[in-house]
Structures are given as C-alpha cells and as structure tokens.
Amino acid sequence: MNKKKLLIALAGNANVGKSVIFNHLTGLHQHIGNWPGKTVERAEGTLHFKGYTIDIVDLPGIYSLSTYSLEELVSRKYIAVERPDVVINVVDASVLERNLFFTLQLMELETPMVIALNQMDIAKSKGVQVDTKKLEQLLGVPVMPTVAVKGVGIAKLLEKAIETVEKKQVKKQPQVTYGEEVEEKIGKLMEKMKSAQLVYPQRYVAIKLLEGDEEIERDIKRINPEIVSAAKKLAGEIECIHGHCCSTVMTSERYEAAGCIARAAQKLVSPMKPSKVERLHNFTTHRVTGYLTLVFSLLLLFYSIFTFGDYTSGMLSDLLYGLEPFFASVFGTGIVGSLMWGGVMEGLIAGITIVLPYIIPFYIILYFLENSGYLSRIAFLMDNVMHKIGLHGKAFIPMMLGFGCNVPACLGCRIMETQRERLLAAFVTTLVPCAATTVIILGLVGDFLGIHWALALYIFNLVIIFALGRLAFRVVPGEPTALIMEMHDYRWPHMKTILKQTWFRVAEFIKIAFPLIIVGSLALKLADVSGVLETVASVLSPVTVVWLGLPAITGITLIFGVLRKELSLVMLAALLGTTNFALVLTPVQMIVFTLVAMLYIPCIATIAALVRDFGWKKSLFITVFEVAFAILVGGIALRLLTLFL
C-alpha cells in the first residue's frame, strides 16, 4: 500500500469554497501556475494521507462544461484527458439547484466523483435544509457535508474520496435522462460512433454534438465529418419539435433534472425576516447608500494603504540603507562598489519597499473584499460606468488595483471572460496612475503648485482613460460581453485562504518585477558611471526641449523612469541639483513633466506583465502608443498652458 499515487481534482462553481477546501487539503505544499499555453490559473498541491501521495488540482470555478470560456474548456479537457482518480465536486448547499446542474454535467463525463456539500451553515441560516442521505441516493454518488471555512468534514471528505477510488466502483452512475425524442437521437449518434476512438465518453460526445459544441465538432469532423452533419440534422429535428434550439432544450432538461433532485433533497424553511446579510446586501447595492459605501470604502482603502505604506516604506528603506557602509567595506567605493550598491542593492531595496508596505496590504484587502462578496457588488454598481468604455463592471476591479501597482492590475485582468476584454481592460489599466506616479503628481505638482492642480491632473487622467478606452473599444475587433455574474451572499472569509492567495500573488509579482527592477537599476547606474546620460539627454533634446519645453536633462528621467518609475522625482532632483523644483522649473514645465510621466507606459515590470498575458506584439504596440501619446499630450499642454499661465 505504500507510496501509492492518487490524482484528485476539485471542481465546482465559483465562490463555493473550493479554494478553502484546497487549502485545507494541501496546506503549504502547493503552487500556482498556468495551464500550458493558457492564461488560466492552475493550482496544484500534494498531501500524504493513509500511505498515499495525493496530487490535488484545483480546477477553475465554473458554471458549466461547455466552451463559453477558457476555464470551462480547460476543466473539461483535464477531466477527460488526465482522468483524475476521483473528482471532488464542491457544491454550495445554499444554492443547490444551480450547483447540481454542474454536478450532472460532471457525471456525464463519467468520472468517479465525490460531492462535498459545502456551506451547510450558510444554507441553514438561509432556511435551506439538505438531506445528505437522500441526495446521495438520488445522485448515486457519495455526499459529504462540509463547512470548509471551519474545517468541518474535510478529513472525512478525503476518506470518502479514497474509499471511492479503492472500491473502483464500476457501477455506472445514473445520468440525466433527457426527453424521449432527445434520447433517441443520442442513441442514434452513439451508434454511429461505435468504432471511433474518443477522448470523451461516447454519450457525452453525442450530447455535445447535439448541443452544437464547437470543440467536439472539430474533433469529430477529423474522424468522420458525416457524424457532425448527422448530428446537425438531428438537432434540427429537436428544434422543430420544441421551438427552441437544441442546446436550449437540453440545458433546460438538465436544469429540470437538477431542480427535481434539489427539491427532493432539500427542505425550505422560510426565514423569518431578512437576515443580516440580506440587509447588508441591500444597503451596499442601494442607489444612494450603495454608492456612498463604495466611495467611502475606496477612500478608506487607499488612504489606509498609502498611510501604512508610506510609513513602513520609509522605515524599511532607512533600515536597508543602513547597509551601505557594509557594502562599501566589502566591494569598495570604486566602480564595482557603486554598481553593487547603486545598481543591484538599490534595485532590491526599491522592490522590497514596494512589495512589503504596499502590495501585500493591498492584496490582503482585495482578497478580503473578493471572498466576502463585496467585489461583486462593486462590479454591479460600476457596470454602467464601465460600459461607457465598452467593458463591463468586473473590469473596474483591475482598474482599482492599478492605483496601487499596474503589474498585479494587468495580471488581474484575467477575471474578464474573453481575450479581447482582457486586452482592453489591461490597456485601460496601464493608464491608471500607480502609487509611483502618485508620488510624482503629489511631490511635484501637488507640493509646488497646490493640491487643486494635482486633482486637476487626476481628473484629466480619468478623462483620458475614458477617451482612449472608448477608442480602443471601437478599434479592437470583436463584440462586447455583457455582465452575467453571481452575487453570492456576504460571508466572513477564511483568513488563511486570503493569506495564501496573497502570498501567491506577491510571489508572482516578485518573480516578474524583481529581476527587471534590479536589471533596470543596474543599467541606470552603468549609464551614469560611463557618462552616457549626457549623450542620451542631448539625443532626446528635440523632444524634451523643443516639443515639450523641458530642460534637456529631463529626457534622462523620462527614459529611465521606465526602468524605475518611483525614482523619477529623486532622479530629477539629483540631476537638477535641488529638491526645490520651483527654482529650476516653471509651473508649466512641472505640469508638462508630470503629464508625460503620468501617461506614458508605467514601467518595465508592467510591460513584462503585459507580455506574459498578451505576447510581444500587443505589448510593444501598447508601449509605443502610450509613449507617443504622452509626448503628444505633453506638447499640446505646453502650448495651451502658456496661453493661460
């Protein structure tokens, strides 16, 4: 029995507590990557239990196994091709019917499975009582009640899963029986495919062909195109009988079956009065109080993160800069020493003073909001506004993240459904002024011209975002998608899961950004030491001096600002020889400089994040466009502002 290997997959709807169960099972032995060639996340972990080494894969949270989204396709392929020993289907007991709809589809994939009937506590408080035994009997699959956030039932769930594997239960699970006319057609198609070698179960292929599933059609066409055309004809017949298209008929019947099972297994005790969660929901989505709450919580979020970040970041950098004498004693103060300290170490310090004080708290709060359910309410409230730039409400979330740092924000665009919307959202996000840009806006314009000018720049930035967002929405081919999103009940999130999610995000950030920050910082130092900076300044002077009306030296800051954005202001001070910018820059110059720094591509790490999800071509295009656009706007601003100021 020793060292036997098992592969278990977790599958289920979004927000049913799947990742909480995953965390309970795998603890720290997990890692998150991407599905090969896809921008869909793949979380894996291992655990040892009863002499087994068990690999657990957490499939993305989905509502169906069709080809609507990449996530659905990836999940279905995984189950069919990798054939996990058992699938744990996590089911939200408080929304049983919709969850069982997914369960029935899993069963059609003919995979061995166990059901984790999760959120029993929430169901109970909503007045839903589920009879586990009855459900087990109706589905023909083991059902284990769990309350994942409290860790209840997890060990038993695992035992049940192993038991299922050990029993090798050959007995076929009962499946959805469709209407007579549909079943007859499924039978006909199965007959035709009898000899074919298929990845998916035969019945499943027949069902999906009738539903007009594009991926399956492609596969079968390669084997025998006649089967596809036969399926099309049969589907047409079903459409004739029912007056709805065939996939609608079949989805309805599947839902009907799910509904029947749910009604038989659950007892509804109507709750006495709107519960606390219900009232909280009403308050936070109300047309007045909802928006007030939204504005208030966003202000609180940014205020607390920036206050905390500013304080901790200052402390950390003081602490780390204390190492300088030590470095000098090891590497000397010559070229090597200054490259080691000014290049590598300062880059590292810059990274650390961003990650610890800003990014970590930001993610913790963000995941708290997501797991508690508030983010979906924000998306609900902001849907309308986001539609103006051709995106739906969910896109507001990466944009919000962008105010902290553009790197995680660009990666966060994966929450959008289609590749097109991911790209549009990422484009808009790169225009959002991040924390480093905020330092420039506040430190230059805010300090020397007054806060109203800083605010004006922010508002101008928003206008630009909307204008360019709209433009991109027109230019990029494809159709906009509408918002279809579940707003699950508010609940208190599981803290350990939040911390773990945060940790993975931060690790991802470190992996993408740190090498680039260090390399950028090294390049900067190298250029400085070798005296190339002067040349760069004079080469750029047609743009900086003639078009933007700035001192030639600012060209250096703008170029190297791409490498280390947060340094722009420090660098400017160093190059101009003073921190009192009022002595060396006119108000108009300050505004123009800030405008350009605000609008051009955030930084090299953001470009790397874009490349990762969208490839070189698109990332390069966005970069070049934004740089050109920033310079254009800067020059126009100069000419307009000199008329007034």
Add this chain to the structure above:
Amino acid sequence: MEKRNSKRSKVPLTALKKGESGNVASIGAGHGRGGGFEKRLMDMGLTPGTRVTVVKSAPFHGPLEILVRGSRLALGRGMAERIFVEKE
C-alpha cells in the same frame, strides 16, 4: 415549457418593476457572439419557463439584480433587454 407559449404578452425583463416576477419565454438573438451569451444565460439557469424575479436595477440604466433558481445574479442591461418574459 411549451404550454406557457400562450397569448400572454411577452415583455423584456427590463420592463418588470422592482419585485415583479415573470417566466422566461425566449431570448432574443443578439449580434455577433450572441449565441455564446444565450448559452451562458442558460447555464446560469435562465432556461425557458424559469421564474425570474427582478429585485432592483442599478441607477442610470445600470444592470439588473435578479433572483433565479435560488441564486442572485447581476445582469447587464443590454443582456436583460433581450430576455423576454411572461409577466406573472
């Protein structure tokens, strides 16, 4: 689900007032990827004959909040306009 296809008037979901319910009659074909979204709506439980309750709509022509099969969904207005229901 056929039997409900009687003479009762079909209205878009957006025509329902706060708190009103209706049964899904049909989903108007959209343009472009419309087919995919119809499927998506089905998958979320909005199959023909299903009872839908409009809870509220976000202001300024924002999305609708609806109850379907015991779950609470936010539905973009453009989408909701294409869902036709028979008012109860």
